Amino acid sequence: MVTTQQNQQFGLNPMQLHLVSMLNFNNSEAAEQRLKRALEQFYLSEFENMKTTMFASGELTEELIEKGAATHFRTPY
Numbered sequence: 035m036v037t038t039q040q041n042q043q044f045g046l047n048p049m050q051l052h053l054v055s056m057l058n059f060n061n062s063e064a065a066e067q068r069l070k071r072a073l074e075q076f077y078l079s080e081f082e083n084m085k086t087t088m089f090a091s092g093e094l095t096e097e098l099i100e101k102g103a104a105t106h107f108r109t110p111y
Contacts, residue, residue, distance in 0.1 A: 046054065057069075088094035 085094065
């Protein structure tokens with residue numbers, strides 16, 4: 035169980051706290067892999083929904099994607 039002190043130390047939000055407490059029941063590597071796949075699928079679905087919404091609203095376009103792909107984002111040192 036995650037304590038209030040640990041929550042304050044790590045700054046976890048309620049969803050993160052719930053996931054951490056659920057991980058106490060993970061007893062195998064196979065279960066860990068299934069959980070990772072489930073989380074990946076969840077976030078992929080969320081991304082796809084966000085992308086669809088942004089394309090529908092015009093907030094995201096093919097031109098913006100192409101421009102971003104050609105942009106150099108490296109941080110100067």
